[in-house]
Amino acid sequence: MARVAKHRQALVQTAMRLFRRQGYASSGLNQILDESGAPKGSLYHHFPGGKEALAEAAVDHAGELIAEMLESARERHPADLAAFAGAYAATMAEWMAESGFRSGCPIATTLLETTPENAAIAAAGARALDRWVDIVGSVARQSGMQADAARRWAHMLICAMEGALIVARVRKSKVPILDVGRYFGAQ
Amino acid sequence: MARVAKHRQALVQTAMRLFRRQGYASSGLNQILDESGAPKGSLYHHFPGGKEALAEAAVDHAGELIAEMLESARERHPADLAAFAGAYAATMAEWMAESGFRSGCPIATTLLETTPENAAIAAAGARALDRWVDIVGSVARQSGMQADAARRWAHMLICAMEGALIVARVRKSKVPILDVGRYFGAQ
DNA sequence: CACCATATAGACTGTTTGGTCTGTTTTCAA
DNA sequence: TTGAAAACAGACCAAACAGTCTATATGGTG
Numbered sequence: 001m002a003r004v005a006k007h008r009q010a011l012v013q014t015a016m017r018l019f020r021r022q023g024y025a026s027s028g029l030n031q032i033l034d035e036s037g038a039p040k041g042s043l044y045h046h047f048p049g050g051k052e053a054l055a056e057a058a059v060d061h062a063g064e065l066i067a068e069m070l071e072s073a074r075e076r077h078p079a080d081l082a083a084f085a086g087a088y089a090a091t092m093a094e095w096m097a098e099s100g101f102r103s104g105c106p107i108a109t110t111l112l113e114t115t116p117e118n119a120a121i122a123a124a125g126a127r128a129l130d131r132w133v134d135i136v137g138s139v140a141r142q143s144g145m146q147a148d149a150a151r152r153w154a155h156m157l158i159c160a161m162e163g164a165l166i167v168a169r170v171r172k173s174k175v176p177i178l179d180v181g182r183y184f185g186a187q
Numbered sequence: 188m189a190r191v192a193k194h195r196q197a198l199v200q201t202a203m204r205l206f207r208r209q210g211y212a213s214s215g216l217n218q219i220l221d222e223s224g225a226p227k228g229s230l231y232h233h234f235p236g237g238k239e240a241l242a243e244a245a246v247d248h249a250g251e252l253i254a255e256m257l258e259s260a261r262e263r264h265p266a267d268l269a270a271f272a273g274a275y276a277a278t279m280a281e282w283m284a285e286s287g288f289r290s291g292c293p294i295a296t297t298l299l300e301t302t303p304e305n306a307a308i309a310a311a312g313a314r315a316l317d318r319w320v321d322i323v324g325s326v327a328r329q330s331g332m333q334a335d336a337a338r339r340w341a342h343m344l345i346c347a348m349e350g351a352l353i354v355a356r357v358r359k360s361k362v363p364i365l366d367v368g369r370y371f372g373a374q
Numbered sequence: 375c376a377c378c379a380t381a382t383a384g385a386c387t388g389t390t391t392g393g394t395c396t397g398t399t400t401t402c403a404a
Numbered sequence: 405t406t407g408a409a410a411a412c413a414g415a416c417c418a419a420a421c422a423g424t425c426t427a428t429a430t431g432g433t434g
Contacts, residue, residue, distance in 0.1 A: 005410090005411075006411080006412085007411085007412075008411095022300065022304075023210065023211075023212055023299060023300035024210075024212075024213075025210055025211075025212035025213040025300075026211075026212040026300060028390070028391065028392085029391075029392060029393085030390080030391080030392090038412085038413095039412060039413045039414060040392095040393085040394095040413080040414065040415095041395095041396095041397095041411080041412055041413050041414070042411065042412055042413075044393075044394080045410080045411060045412075046411085050392070050393065051392065051393090100303070101302075101303050102303065104299065108299060108353055109296070109299040109300060111353060111356065111357055112210060112291065112295060112296040112299065112353060112356065113209065113210035113212075113213060113296060113300075115288075115356050115357050116287070116288050116289065116356060116357075116359055117209075122356075122357050122359075125357040126357050126358060129354060129357065129358075152366065152370065155354075155363065155366060156347060156366070156367070156370050158350065158354075159346075159347045159348075159349075159350030159351045159353075159354060159363065159367060160343060160346045160347040160350055161346075161350065162346075162349065162350030162353055162354070163345065163346030163347055163348065163349030163350040164346045166295055166298060166299060166346075166349050167316060167342075167345075167346060167349070169298065169299065169302050169303060169309075170298055170302050170303075170309050170312040170313050170316065171313060171316075172303055172309075176342065176346065179339065179342060179343070180343070180346060183339065183343050192380090192381075193381080193382085194381085194382080195381095215420070215421065215422085216421075216422060216423085217420075217421080217422090225382085225383095226382060226383045226384060227383080227384065227385095227422095227423085227424095228381080228382055228383050228384070228425095228427095229381065229382055229383080231423075231424080232380080232381060232382075233381085237422070237423065238422065238423090
C-alpha cells in the first residue's frame with residue numbers, strides 16, 4: 001500500500017478548516033481537493049460516503065482539536081474555575097482574532113447545516129460535545145463543586161461559549177468571548 | 188403598480204424559514220422560488236442584490252420575529268428574571284421540538300456562513316442582537332439589577348441560548364434549552 | 375382613456391456542483 | 405520476483421447553481 005494514506009489527513013484537516021470558515025455547503029469538493037492537494041479518486045477511496053462522510057471525519061477531528069486545547073488548559077489550572085474559564089476564553093478569542101474573525105467553533109456551522117438530517121454527523125457532534133463537557137466538568141468538580149452542579153456548569157459554559165463565538169464573529173470583537181470567561185470565572 | 192409587492196413578503200418569509208432549517212448555501216434560489224410561489228423576475232426586482240440581499244432581509248425579519256417574542260415575554264414578566272428567562276426558554280424549546288429539531292435560531296446559521304465576508308448581512312445580525320439585548324436587559328434592570336450588570340446578564344443569557352439551540356439540535360432534546368432558562372433564572 | 379412606472383413571468387446561460395468511472399502507481403506478503 | 409490489495413490520479417457527467425434577459429401584465433394618475 002502507498003505508505004498509508006498520504007492524503008487522508010490532509011483532506012480531513014482542509015475540510016475542517018474550510019467548514020469552520022465558510023460552512024459545509026459553501027465548501028465545494030473541488031476547493032477542498034485543491035487546497036489539500038489530493039485528487040478526487042483519493043477522496044472517494046478514503047471516504048466512500050463522499051462529502052458527508054468527510055464532514056463526519058472533520059467533526060471528529062475538530063472535537064479532538066478542542067478537547068486537546070481544553071486538556072491543556074486543565075493541566076495548567078486543574079482546580080481553579082476562574083483561571084480555567086479565562087484560559088479557555090483567551091484561546092478561543094486568540095484563534096478568532098488571528099483568523100480575522102473567521103475561525104469560530106469548528107463544528108457549529110457544519111452541525112447547524114446538516115443536523116438532524118444527517119444522523120452520522122449529528123452523532124459525531126454529540127461525541128465532541130460529550131468530551132468537552134467531561135473535561136470542563138472535571139475542573140469544576142476538582143474545584144469543589146458537586147457532581148451534578150459541575151456538569152450543569154460545564155454545559156452552561158460551553159453553550160455560552162458557542163453563542164459568544166457567533167456574536168464575536170458578527171461584531172468582529174474578542175469581547176463577547178472574553179466576557180464569557182469572566183462571567184463563568186466569577187461563579 | 189401591481190397591488191404593491193405581492194411576492195416580496197412571501198420571498199423573505201420563505202427564505203428565513205429555509206435558511207433557518209438548512210442554512211444559507213444549501214437553500215437554492217429555485218427552492219425558495221418554488222416554495223414561495225414567486226417567479227425569478229420578482230426576486231431580482233425586489234432584491235437587485237440577489238441572494239445576499241434576500242439574506243439580509245431575512246435576517247432583519249428574523250430579528251423582528253425574535254424581538255416580538257421577547258417583548259411578549261417581557262409583557263408577561265416585566266420584572267421577574269426567573270419567569271422571563273423561563274418563558275424565553277420555553278418558547279424556543281417549543282419551536283424547536285415542533286419542527287423536529289430543525290428550527291433553531293433563525294439567524295445563527297446564515298451569520299456563521301456569511302460573516303464577516305458579507306458586511307451587510309453581518310450588520311443585520313448586529314442590529315438583531317442589539318435589539319434582543321436591549322429587551323432582555325430591560326427586564327434585568329426592572330428586576331433591580333444595575334445597568335451594566337443587567338447588560339452583561341442579557342448578553343450572557345442570549346449567548347447561552349444560542350449555544351443551547353445548537354446543542355438541542357444535535358441531541359434532539361429540549362433539555363439544553365430549558366436548562367439555560369433555569370440556570371439564568373436562578374442568578 | 376392613456377400613460378408609464380411597478381411588478382410579474384419564465385426561458386435561457388455559463389459555471390460549478392457532488393459523484394462516477396477507468397486506469398495507473400505503490401507497497402507488502404508470499 | 406511476482407500477485408494483489410491499497411492508494412493515487414484525473415477525465416468525465418448529469419444536475420443544480422446564481423444570475424441575466426426580454427416580454428407581459430397591472431393599476432394609480434394625468
